[in-house]
Amino acid sequence: MFKPNPIRTDRNVTYIIKIAGYSSILFLALIFFFLLQNGIPALKETGLAKLFQSTWYPTEAYFGILPLLFGSLLVTFLAILIALPFGVGTAVFISEIAPRAMKEILKPLVEILAGMPSVVLGFIGIVVVVPYMQRTLNLPTGQAAITGAILLGLIAIPTVVSIAEDALNAVPQSYRQAALAMGATRWQTIWGITVPAAKTGILTAIMLGIGRTLGETMAVMMVTGNAAVMPEGLQSIFMPVRTMTATIASEMGEVAKGSAHYAVLFFIGIVLFIFSLIINILASWVSTRGRKRSERILS
Amino acid sequence: MEIVTRKILVALTLILVLLPACAKRDANSNNSPSKTITNTGSDTMVNLALAWAEQYQKEHTDVLISVTGGGSGTGINSLLSGTTDIANASRAMKDEEKATAEKNGFKPQEFVIAKDAIAVIVNPKNPVKDLTLEQISKIYKCEINNWAELGGEDRPIVRLSRESNSGTHVYFLETVVRLGDKKDKSIFCPKTLLLPSSEGIIAEVRDNPNAIGYDGLGYITEEVKVLGLAKELSQPFVLPSESTANDGTYPISRNLFMYTRGEPTGAIADYLQWIISPEGQAIVSNLGFVPIKGN
Numbered sequence: 272m273f274k275p276n277p278i279r280t281d282r283n284v285t286y287i288i289k290i291a292g293y294s295s296i297l298f299l300a301l302i303f304f305f306l307l308q309n310g311i312p313a314l315k316e317t318g319l320a321k322l323f324q325s326t327w328y329p330t331e332a333y334f335g336i337l338p339l340l341f342g343s344l345l346v347t348f349l350a351i352l353i354a355l356p357f358g359v360g361t362a363v364f365i366s367e368i369a370p371r372a373m374k375e376i377l378k379p380l381v382e383i384l385a386g387m388p389s390v391v392l393g394f395i396g397i398v399v400v401v402p403y404m405q406r407t408l409n410l411p412t413g414q415a416a417i418t419g420a421i422l423l424g425l426i427a428i429p430t431v432v433s434i435a436e437d438a439l440n441a442v443p444q445s446y447r448q449a450a451l452a453m454g455a456t457r458w459q460t461i462w463g464i465t466v467p468a469a470k471t472g473i474l475t476a477i478m479l480g481i482g483r484t485l486g487e488t489m490a491v492m493m494v495t496g497n498a499a500v501m502p503e504g505l506q507s508i509f510m511p512v513r514t515m516t517a518t519i520a521s522e523m524g525e526v527a528k529g530s531a532h533y534a535v536l537f538f539i540g541i542v543l544f545i546f547s548l549i550i551n552i553l554a555s556w557v558s559t560r561g562r563k564r565s566e567r568i569l570s
Numbered sequence: 571m572e573i574v575t576r577k578i579l580v581a582l583t584l585i586l587v588l589l590p591a592c593a594k595r596d597a598n599s600n601n602s603p604s605k606t607i608t609n610t611g612s613d614t615m616v617n618l619a620l621a622w623a624e625q626y627q628k629e630h631t632d633v634l635i636s637v638t639g640g641g642s643g644t645g646i647n648s649l650l651s652g653t654t655d656i657a658n659a660s661r662a663m664k665d666e667e668k669a670t671a672e673k674n675g676f677k678p679q680e681f682v683i684a685k686d687a688i689a690v691i692v693n694p695k696n697p698v699k700d701l702t703l704e705q706i707s708k709i710y711k712c713e714i715n716n717w718a719e720l721g722g723e724d725r726p727i728v729r730l731s732r733e734s735n736s737g738t739h740v741y742f743l744e745t746v747v748r749l750g751d752k753k754d755k756s757i758f759c760p761k762t763l764l765l766p767s768s769e770g771i772i773a774e775v776r777d778n779p780n781a782i783g784y785d786g787l788g789y790i791t792e793e794v795k796v797l798g799l800a801k802e803l804s805q806p807f808v809l810p811s812e813s814t815a816n817d818g819t820y821p822i823s824r825n826l827f828m829y830t831r832g833e834p835t836g837a838i839a840d841y842l843q844w845i846i847s848p849e850g851q852a853i854v855s856n857l858g859f860v861p862i863k864g865n
């Protein structure tokens with residue numbers, strides 16, 4: 272009879288897990304290589320000077336990506352302004368205030384929201400939010416940066432909530448007990464002790480929320496109007512914008528492979544990749560820096 | 571939305587391809603389809619192409635037609651690379667595309683199989699009824715920015731268009747924005763909203779009294795107001811319809827094309843012949859497109 276050798280099994284499983292672990296690095300490298308290979312020709316054919324101009328009309332060889340950069344950054348910034356208070360507030364409520372029964376209902380609900388396909392939100396956006404914004408704010412059109420930001424905020428909230436809530440839960444119970452024993456009210460405990468103690472986790476949550484928002488495509492393409500305009504002061508918030516992701520999604524389908532336009536779309540992909548890389552590096556930097564300090568406090 | 575539509579279309583195509591195959595096997599196992607025609611291209615024409623294929627396969631059980639969208643450019647590229655038998659295009663083939671075809675060893679054959687009138691639409695609350703092409707050109711170049719300049723209410727104008735890779739967009743740019751002047755290099759002004767689907771344009775025009783948009787007559791619904799157009803002020807304003815598109819009084823209607831690799835033969839020739847027959851053209855009017863003259 273065949274008897275499994277525990278040492279050999281252990282070694283084999285270790286190998287398999289190692290391969291799985293390294294494969295994600297390999298995939299990332301392959302994706303980055305592919306992006307570079309297809310996007311770098313844009314630098315040669317179109318040139319940096321033409322890429323950083325303010326007109327985007329690719330069928331007539333206007334390849335200025337500045338309005339797209341501006342569009343993505345504006346929508347992301349506004350969306351995080353919305354997702355931050357709601358997301359952190361919900362996390363605090365679930366972790367610190369809600370009674371157990373309510374907690375058990377709220378957590379799965381937030382997860383369902385996280386699993387909502389963005390095209391569904393986009394559809395609701397077109398049918399409900401766009402006409403509503405146009406009427407109530409008396410805008411020229413409801414397809415505006417702010418409408419996209421509201422929907423993106425909704426998409427980012429579940430990400431922010433679940434990570435921030437994990438961070439709050441990780442704060443030792445003794446901290447709260449100590450604060451309450453010193454006579455602090457519940458609000459003072461939350462604001463003065465729990466949230467600061469979970470600060471790094473909450474910052475990571477926000478960073479990942481930003482990443483989620485920046486990469487979102489479908490909902491934003493459906494409600495922001497996709498007009499590649501340059502900013503004109505604060506009123507730009509209420510004007511249509513065109514994001515980088517929406518541009519890639521709507522134009523990649525019909526572009527001729529190997530053309531200048533094709534290369535520029537991949538170049539936009541590189542820009543997006545670099546942005547999300549920066550955000551992820553910031554997120555991990557924030558969390559490791561935080562950990563070191565807490566280790567210092569404990570020692 | 572476009573992507574979803576495309577997915578639905580792919581699913582529909584599969585059903586279209588598979589259903590007759592299944593049905594036939596039940597009825598008579600010897601009579602399975604022997605001829606296959608692939609048909610790819612314009613998203614504007616995909617509903618039309620599907621309707622034709624469906625009807626034709628009902629009558630000719632030995633022919634199998636698979637229809638996919640993807641856009642005029644995609645269809646022509648597939649024709650050039652030999653992956654489709656018939657390419658649908660809502661614009662004529664470009665010279666460089668014809669050159670590539672000849673390099674690949676064939677001369678593309680062009681068939682005009684229907685016409686499409688482009689309707690210019692506004693919200694029903696908008697009092698403006700007619701516009702000249704020059705006025706529309708100025709609107710889309712951001713030289714006219716308020717409806718009051720056109721005899722309407724004091725409201726900002728919101729311009730809507732399809733995405734720049736759509737055949738409809740290209741046609742509108744050349745014929746209306748540039749007024750047919752080949753040397754004119756003006757483009758849609760950046761404030762123009764580029765919406766990913768025809769449905770998106772109809773929805774925004776329906777809900778927004780500031781909006782102006784354009785789309786193929788086949789996509790227009792009752793909820794929006796179609797404008798009468800004239801080439802110049804001296805000419806009468808004409809609403810788009812089958813008859814005004816065919817007699818040329820409506821200024822912006824275009825041909826819809828099918829392209830084959832060289833002179834078509836066999837099943838493909840029969841199919842194209844059927845499409846331009848009265849029976850095939852009846853389907854054209856049912857879908858809101860304009861049948862070609864002489865039938």
